[in-house]
Amino acid sequence: EADIYQTPRYLVIGTGKKITLECSQTMGHDKMYWYQQDPGMELHLIHYSYGVNSTEKGDLSSESTVSRIRTEHFPLTLESARPSHTSQYLCASQSGQPLIMNTEAFFGQGTRLTVV
Amino acid sequence: AQKITQTQPGMFVQEKEAVTLDCTYDTSDPSYGLFWYKQPSSGEMIFLIYQGSYDQQNATEGRYSLNFQKARKSANLVISASQLGDSAMYFCAMRERYGGANNLFFGTGTRLTVIP
Numbered sequence: 001e002a003d004i005y006q007t008p009r010y011l012v013i014g015t016g017k018k019i020t021l022e023c024s025q026t027m028g029h030d031k032m033y034w035y036q037q038d039p040g041m042e043l044h045l046i047h048y049s050y051g052v053n054s055t056e057k058g059d060l061s062s063e064s065t066v067s068r069i070r071t072e073h074f075p076l077t078l079e080s081a082r083p084s085h086t087s088q089y090l091c092a093s094q095s096g097q098p099l100i101m102n103t104e105a106f107f108g109q110g111t112r113l114t115v116v
Numbered sequence: 117a118q119k120i121t122q123t124q125p126g127m128f129v130q131e132k133e134a135v136t137l138d139c140t141y142d143t144s145d146p147s148y149g150l151f152w153y154k155q156p157s158s159g160e161m162i163f164l165i166y167q168g169s170y171d172q173q174n175a176t177e178g179r180y181s182l183n184f185q186k187a188r189k190s191a192n193l194v195i196s197a198s199q200l201g202d203s204a205m206y207f208c209a210m211r212e213r214y215g216g217a218n219n220l221f222f223g224t225g226t227r228l229t230v231i232p
Contacts, residue, residue, distance in 0.1 A: 033219075042120075042207070043161075043222040058219070088159060092220075104151060105220055107161035 003027050006091050006108035013081055013115055021076045021111045023091030032074040033105065035090040036060060043090060049074055081115040088112050119143065120208050120223035128229050129198045136183070137193040137226045139208030147213035150191040151220065152182065155205040164206075167191055195228075203230045 004025040013019055025032065030051045035043040035058075045058030049068040063085070064078050074093075078085055092105040121140045129135035141150065152164040167175045167182045175182040183192040195202055205227050209220040 040205070040225070040227070042224045043220075045219055048219070090159075090161060092161070104163040104166060105161075106163070107153075110159040112159065 004091065004093050004106050004108045006089075006111050008111060009109060010112050011114070013113070015080075015082055015115055017081050019078050019081055019113070021089055021091075021113070023074045023076070023108055024072050025074075025093040025106070025108075026072060027093060027095075027106065028071065029093035029095055029106075030071065031094040032068065033092040033094070034058070034064075034066060034074070034076050035092065036062065037088045037090060037110075039088070047076065081113075083115045086113060086115050118223075119221040120210055122208055122223035122226050124226045125224070126227045126229070128231055129195075129202075131200060131230055131232050132197055134194060134196045135198055135228065137195070137206050137208075137228065139191045139193065139223060141189050141191060141208075141210050143189075143210065143212055145212040149211045150182070150184070151209040151211070152180070152191075152193045153207045153209060153222075154202075155207060155225070157204070161207070165193070198230045200230050200232060203228060 007022045032049045034047040036046050037043045044060035046060050046062040047066040049055050055066050064076050066076050088110050090110045091108040094105045095103045148169045150167045154162045165175050165177045165180045167184045174184050179196045181194045205225045207225045208223045
């Protein structure tokens, strides 16, 4: 069983509020990712990190920001939530061995965000 | 162009029967990995099986096997002896060796429903 955790699992929040989605892993993985997934749709990468103090934007443009101050922690923040941010957000981590192809990404259980 | 294509939005299978979920991919990288994930209604992504582009044999993991046809660029998932608990979304994903960020590109998924 993967040791990667996301909180909260479900969040309903009003427009304009600042929110932080938490993601923590205890596997010592260097690489961490945030994906956004609308119901029944594919996953889109919005942020990733190769390690501490490394953050990059993914393929899908997002108004969210991330930080990586500690290896195990990769929080995602929305400064001002809007209804268009309603989605599921999945955090994942992976061993940092470079160019090793067969290391699967481990996923958290996701946060279902609803902005009203 | 889509890197991963899953053409079956939904599939039904009778319990105890086998089912094949289709996946085709597009890459010019000679070295890549293909993954299948299962996503139950609870939202987490569960790794099922991996196939490397240089692997000579089709991957198998318990009731899951991967029908890898490199020339056709297809990597279909075969689930044998379907169980009610197999009802879920199934995502095919690919990682390219030089794909930057070692990112997983996901298809749009197939919703499998196992009928008692």
